[in-house]
Amino acid sequence: MDESVSVREARAGLAKLLDQAEAGEPTVITRGGTPVAAIVPIEEYDALEAAADELLARKAIRTLEEDGGEPRATMAEVLADIFGTGATDVA
Structure with a gap:
């Protein structure tokens, strides 16, 4: 299941999110509870x-x-x- 994090959490944990993407795990970034972007594996x-x-x-x-x-x-x-x-x- 895709992980979802706030913008604040994404800023604080960007390196971890990039590691997760590299491992094949996408992450949805939310602002005010609304999905606005995603960090996905480059593939x-x-x-x-x-x-x-x-x-x-x-x-x-x-x-x-x-x-x-x-x-x-x-x-x-x-x-x-x-x-x-x-x-x-x-x-």
Whole structure:
């Protein structure tokens, strides 16, 4: 079962919580009794990130298929959106 600790307890015992995560034990951190974060083993975090990437990739493929296979934006437009520059600044 996942352990739950307050922010105060987490601050005081961070090294112990990291040891527990390294041993495969997740810990939920609460603020005012409400869960707000978790310390998890890095393998679980990596798996979650990979699953999120896969989900986004599948969604992108589905969107492209629905749009007839044509992208909605050019690469320059995407980069401009990401980096906050004009499309001509990136190309």
